[in-house]
Amino acid sequence: LDAKALRHMAGRVSVDLPDRAAMTFDRVAFERRDNGVLWRGEATGDAWAQAQITLVGDDAAGFVQTLDAFYVIRPLGGGVHGVHRVDADALGGCGVDSPAENTIAADDDDDDSADDDTSDDDTGDDDDDDDDEAPVVDVMMLYDAAAEAESGNIESEIRAAVDDTNLVYENSGVAHRIRLVHLQKVDYEERTDVLADKEALRIDGDGLVDEAHELRDDYGADLVGMVVTSRVGLCGYADLPLTVNPANHVYAFSVTSLNCLLSWHLFAHELGHNFSARHDRFVDPTDNQPFAFNHGYVNLDEKFRTVMAYDQQCNSSGFSCEVAPYFSNPDLTYNGHALGIPETEAKPTDNRKTLNLAAPTLAGYRETVVDSTTSTTTTTTIPGSDDDDFDDHTDDPTPPPNTDDGGGSNDNFRVEDDESGCSCGC
Template sequence: MQRILSAALLFLLASSLSGQEALSLWQPSQKSPGSWMELPADALSNAIVQVDSSLLAANKLLLLGDQTVLLGTPEKAFGGGWVTQAELIGDSDAEVLLAWNGSVVAASFRSSSRHFQLAWAGNGLHRVTELPTTSGFRCGTDLSHAINTPKPEAAPGGGGPRHHESIDVLIVYTPQALLGHGGSSSSMNNAINLGVKQTNNTFANSGVNQRIQLVHTAEMVGYTEKSGGSGFSSMLSELTNGSGVLSTAHTLRDQYGADFVTMLVANSSYGGVAWLMTNVSASFEKWAFNLVTQFSANRDWVLAHELGHNMGCAHDRQNSGGSGAYSYSYGYRTSGSPSYRTVMAYAPGTRLGRWSSPNVTYNGQTLGRANQEENVRTLNNTYSTCENFRDKQPILAVPTLLAGFSSYIQVFNTTPGDKVILGLSLTGAGPTNTPYGSALLTMPIHASPKLTADSAGEVNLNWNVPNSLKGLPAWFHAANITTSVLTNAETRTVL
């Protein structure tokens, strides 16, 4: 009934916009992209296009190729960009997501009959890649990745309704993975923001209480990937142990208070691999790591799948080789026709962005059996352990700064009502002693007035960047003065 109402509301909204012409987000281009980029092995076709990012506005009808969509309200995303969900006219079940930062745009389009992605190609161009509608994703997680940690904790009694608590995630990437985005960190962040949005959509569509929150992204400069399927497990071990330059990931995890760490790699032997939590224990925090190929960062719900392993979810019974956190922590594949499978389940069947549960249905088919396949219940029960792997830290996010334009500087991961001060130095990175600790700012420090965190625990400051700062560096540090905790420090050169 809810899907019928959603479709009806979408039809009425589209009808009210019937006088609005649907403009094409991109046009074919004969220009050459800025760099060579490897395509997914199963790509059906690709085309170079010119994108008009100025068309990305709320409640606008757009053509994505030959598909008409209605854009939703953009949300601020990590890295100073934006992300939004769109509705495919005539198909309320389709998932259409877009992310952008300036002129660099990414999109993921998936319906029952089409699957394509838009990504940066360099030289001011983008690439549209058509993909199969049936996922060929293979996960590298097997029994060797099942972690039996000591002192298992009893399952919570109910996993009752909560209000979208967040689990903090750090996503790092290799230099080779960045090459897959033409060396553009904006393109990489777009793909990551889409993957985070997709993951949270699977939670929302299944009745999972929590959401993931991206606290930071970073390149693992100097890291060289391992090749082949065995290389996947080797890289996961190196990430987990903080070997060599990957010690940076552990430093960042502590700095940003990330409960989980994902590393994106260029190796595509698997879609991903992760440690599987089989006992619900705080001591699993040292294993809360996973790998995802950069081709799957925002495809086929692979990021959700690998994080699901970390949170205690196993594959479907026929392909798991063992249980996850509980006896019911399995994915599910329906036996009806057509056949569907949940986030954690293997083929055959059409993959859905849903988690297994007897309370979740799709096209009239139930996506789990009570006490048999309940990954929704698993996630709701393991949440309180997972979100405490690291203490939450207030996070300062500073976008690209353009002289003569306004920029939103954000502090998030605070408690609603907390008081925050933002400091700016134009002379250096300090340090300077303050009542809240050692600020990485050199005197004189330009301080904002006390700012109050909103109901989401966020502070947003709109700064009109003076033209006189063009070409100059600026150093930022903020403090949650309610808790006397400093954020991370950030440096930007004004463009």
């Protein structure tokens, strides 16, 4: 993977994959940053295949997704990158924390209460309110020394996860975007499981990650996430508020293991819980907490599921379902098939609406500290290159090679055939 080509807005990029021929992607979006870039492309001749690459320094992280496969690009350090396939059925589960004390009643005198947010007149679709500025939810990400040591470039991987989340939002018709306002290593000794890690992060005054709360206030972070080392079992744990209410700012935390951070949009999944998005009804039949429709969607006939859905229903039918890069949304289709069930039908699924309803409240969990002119992680489409001396090969019939033809490795790109994927996820 040629970092120079990415930095110069390469119009076309080729990626070698461990179990199939190299795929070529044409640039559709690009964002230049202080110490890197964001590059996104669509596969030539395949509208449903995407690649997104986040570059920090010389280290790239991101993914390639097709209708039937998902590949993670991870930095190995020193400008070298690896790619491996992550099979959906190799992923485990995640945990959500909705204790009884999490149920905070809405204040009848509060204009931002859940009663207002769940009005029947509010569709959760901001297309009708073009004059309203979409909210930005500020996120702070922390990591410990063990996770940093395991990663080839922890900043690259975390920024790639944020970028992926915003891409899933864009795909899904979600109005808001998240903005990474702070990234920092903390002095933390990991617990025995991700629930314990999440509680260590959430609880102030236990002497474990207490600095997170002061940092949250300093940087105005609405949500706080932490990355820990790779785990076997659960991929992550997140708070799942049972109401949409400003008082739920105390339930705005999540933890994700490093080996799952970029797999199958799992960071977007974990943050989805903070917005009260639930799993599919096969694994979580809970209704009206807080909405009738806040569930992921599974399509058994077409063998796909949305970001918040588990694979158990598919497994019970004897197969696995790929994860579409979308939150459930009955108004959109994936490869010609609806991504959710409308509210006019039984057991509706529309986490797009869930996120749209919750975002204004979550965006107010903390006062914004970052200057409003600071760039968010939303991508910007830019045609052509700004470097007259660089040929981005947009018009070439074939892309310039950046890996060897054998699919093995070159000086800065290593293909790893890992069909087992990571043994965690949600």
